[in-house]
Ligand SMILES: Nc1ncnc2c1ncn2[C@@H]1O[C@H](COP(=O)(O)OP(=O)(O)OP(=O)(O)O)[C@@H](O)[C@H]1O
């Protein structure tokens with residue numbers, strides 16, 4: 001896009017302002033995590049000196065490392081589960097003709113309109129009956145079937161020329177081999193997108209882990225943060241913010257890693 | 273080597289209109305069979321039915337004497353070149369070529385050797401490590417060809433495999449494909465809409481139009497003896513001139529304009545049963561009138577376009593409302609608008625029945641263009 005210089009300057013100013021607005025809370029949290037209690041109450045923005053007391057405290061007070069590992073296992077598990085289930089479902093919806101396929105697909109998609117919270121109670125009973133409380137499978141399995149993910153992958157699979165499927169058929173490639181050796185490599189971009197999405201939403205999940213965990217054993221990091229707040233009469237915000245920053249870091253790392261992959265995938269472009 | 277037989281095969285996508293109707297043909301083992309016809313006539317559809325990618329809605333398909341209507345593509349012993357290449361975008365050229373061999377569990381050294389051979393043959397050696405998106409259209413097409421050839425399947429189906437190549441490369445590939453096919457004894461079914469490819473490569477040609485067989489035969493036979501005006505105009509370049517002729521009241525001459533009348537010899541009078549008749553004459557059979565030509569045989573035509581192609585001259589003119597062309601050897605200094613005297617010889621005419629469009633007379637003076645080997649000393 002070609003723009004004249006004044007226009008460009010205006011654009012950049014606007015962009016900087018909005019970036020600042022969006023990023024301000026995180027910046028502020030970052031600053032607070034270095035402050036002592038007194039400084040926070042004075043309402044300063046920049047800490048007087050950088051010291052890591054709050055970070056030491058947060059690791060002391062909570063089994064934060066433990067929580068981080070739990071969060072990681074759960075998020076990673078959900079991500080893998082979603083990728084497997086959604087890609088297989090999308091494959092069936094695109095490449096295997098069967099009666100009522102479109103109808104079933106739309107039925108499947110229409111579940112996107114039911115908010116997750118509405119299914120929470122039945123899911124909770126199921127997990128309870130299965131005796132999966134306080135287990136990783138209780139935290140992950142309910143999220144494997146994701147209508148949105150199936151939809152996303154189906155749309156991508158549909159752009160794969162049908163001749164590719166036919167060429168594989170002529171070559172004698174089986175259904176699963178075709179899925180594994182052609183479809184998945186060709187759809188890397190969408191898989192990465194879906195993976196990042198699945199990981200992040202699970203990482204930030206709060207309500208469900210709160211429901212199905214009652215011990216520290218498999219509890220995730222978001223619950224941990226909440227615990228920090230309510231444990232004492234007067235919340236030590238510095239400590240809470242230190243925790244928040246620790247929790248954000250993996251998310252950011254993943255975003256950076258994912259973005260590189262994404263860009264690569266997008267610029268690779270045309271299928272032919 | 274395997275035989276492919278179609279018996280009354282038809283195809284309909286919507287259960288109402290047939291895009292392929294009643295195709296009966298037997299393709300011999302090791303034969304190079306060319307399917308030719310204008311765009312949309314059903315060539316790809318027919319090929320895909322043989323490959324098993326499209327359901328056959330009527331008739332029987334036999335491959336190697338086994339009824340194969342419901343056999344999956346992988347069980348039909350075929351390899352195929354798709355009209356739009358269908359290369360795997362995430363694999364390199366080399367991996368694309370050996371993909372099928374990999375699936376068939378051919379040992380690795382053999383895979384590599386075959387891949388190198390075929391890449392050498394098709395001029396792909398420098399590109400083996402590239403991805404398909406880094407190739408030009410013609411190079412991709414050659415990769416698609418290589419992928420089919422390397423399989424050495426007994427039956428090979430090709431859907432316009434040379435459409436994206438330049439003229440020189442195309443000529444080279446034509447002979448390359450032909451040689452490979454002969455050497456390996458592949459039964460080849462080759463789709464094209466290019467009549468030059470059809471004429472030069474095919475052992476036999478089948479001409480399709482609107483999903484119906486127009487004619488099956490050897491290229492030269494079809495050229496000399498086209499079954500109907502469609503075939504006559506489709507095969508040969510420039511196409512055969514076609515015109516409506518009226519049969520004179522005495523049933524002994526054909527009139528197709530004020531100045532052009534052709535006397536019919538007595539032995540052919542029985543052919544002229546109806547009032548009108550379709551005549552056809554190849555551009556190279558229209559001769560220049562000479563001093564000896566009798567005045568009543570000369571036809572003066574006004575040229576509308578002249579093309580000099582090195583050693584031959586093609587000019588067009590109007591005849592009874594249609595554009596006709598004549599092709600003469602040599603460089604003729606004719607300008608647009610000149611009146612040129614030509615001769616239409618009765619012996620070189622094709623006559624088609626005006627109702628059934630079937631041929632009723634073939635050119636009989638073509639012997640001066642057919643040379644046997646005895647000519648060589
Ligand atoms: N999937 C389909 N559904 C309905 N009609 C189809 C389908 N595929 C092809 N057709 C129709 O069948 C006819 C034959 O198509 P086909 O692709 O065989 O033509 P073709 O001879 O290969 O043409 P071209 O030389 O342009 O490749 C066309 O009229 C086309 O519109």
Ligand SMILES: [Mg+2]
Pocket residue numbers: 315316317355431
């Ligand atoms: Mg076609």
